[in-house]
Structure formats: C-alpha cells, structure tokens
C-alpha cells in the first residue's frame with residue numbers, strides 16, 4: 001500500500017509532512033480531507049479532533065504532523081532528514097518544537113479573525129500575541145543556525161517545519177501591523193528566499209495557492225449560507 005497523506009494543501013502542517021515526503025523521495029498519494037467535525041463522522045472516525053494532516057499506513061492511521069514525520073523517517077530511512085547522531089537529532093527536534101509550539105501555535109490564536117473571517121478580537125489580544133511571538137522569535141533566532149539550513153549545513157526536518165510556518169506567521173503580523181516581523185532577522189528573510197528556489201518547495205507552494213483559493217471559496221460559500 002502506498003502511504004496516503006490526508007488533509008489539504010493550504011495547511012502548513014500538511015505541507016510540513018508533504019515537503020518531507022517530497023524531499024525524501026517517498027512515494028505517496030494525497031487524499032483531500034477538509035477539517036470541521038460538524039456532520040463529518042467519517043473524519044472523526046479517522047481524526048478524532050478533526051485535525052489534519054494524518055497519514056494512512058498499511059497498519060492504520062497516524063495523527064499529528066510530528067508523529068507522522070517520525071514514522072516516515074523510521075519507515076523510509078533513505079535520504080534521512082533527522083541526523084543519525086543523537087545530539088544533532090535532538091537539536092533538529094527541539095527546533096521543530098520551537099517552530100510548531102512556540103511560534104506557529106501562538107500565531108494560530110489569531111488565524112480565525114485574520115484569515116478566516118471570524119469576528120475580530122479586542123486590540124489587546126492582538127498586541128499580547130504580537131509581544132509573545134516576538135519574544136519567542138528572539139529565542140528561536142538564538143538556536144536556529146541558518147548555516148545555510150535551520151539546523152546547520154544539512155537540510156533536515158526542521159527545514160520542513162520552518163519553510164511552511166515562518167511565512168504564514170509573518171503574513172499574519174503583516175496584515176495586523178503592516179510590519180515586517182523579520183526586519184531584525186535578515187538571516188530568516190535570506191533563508192526563506194533561498195528555500196523558495198528548491199523545486200519541492202515550489203511544488204508545495206503552487207499546490208498551497210490552489211488549495212487556499214478552494215478553501216476561501218468554501219468559507220465564502222459557508223458564510224453565504226449562514
């Protein structure tokens with residue numbers, strides 16, 4: 001059975017796993033699964049929190065992007081994106097935790113009003129999130145190497161997370177504050193520019209644009225109905 005990646009290409013977490021699969025050269029299929037548990041028992045059966053991505057393996061479903069990525073590394077050891085050395089491997093993993101948990105998840109608190117048309121929050125909430133994000137960005141910048149990759153001289157799974165998360169967080173701040181979140185971190189801007197040249201990043205971005213248009217149409221349709 002070919003590995004199946006389930007979710008949609010506008011999702012940054014979906015794209016973290018998709019980029020890993022592409023960079024490693026692992027054959028996979030994609031199954032379009034939108035989120036939203038309402039009237040969707042089939043989704044809750046496979047992903048009880050209604051989140052994507054998840055992968056279908058010959059043995060069953062794996063939830064959450066990081067366990068999916070770890071499974072893929074273990075099951076498909078060719079072209080490793082986690083170093084064999086335990087210390088270097090742990091450094092890749094701590095970078096991913098910073099990116100997923102301390103940057104993306106903080107920014108995600110504002111996605112509803114900023115990207116999906118949910119009612120606006122009070123200004124203090126935006127300001128508090130911005131402050132939190134800038135503190136965590138400074139911490140991330142201390143541990144990320146950008147030499148030229150996030151964890152050093154080799155492309156790793158930490159790059160798969162950075163490439164999909166850092167742009168969306170910056171676009172959130174740009175929309176709210178009209179400011180460049182990475183103005184004091186030219187290494188991040190240069191890194192993201194360089195990563196855009198990678199063919200698999202280009203494929204992920206092209207699919208992301210198409211999927212984002214479909215997602216926006218879906219949201220517009222839903223708000224017309226309600």
Ligand SMILES: N[C@@H](CCC(=O)N[C@@H](CS)C(=O)NCC(=O)O)C(=O)O
Nearest residue numbers: 011012013035051052053064065066
């Ligand atoms: N911790 C999860 C986060 C995944 C996530 O938040 N996915 C979003 C799409 S980008 C989602 O499914 N949102 C729907 C929801 O939370 O109900 C992971 O690493 O996979």
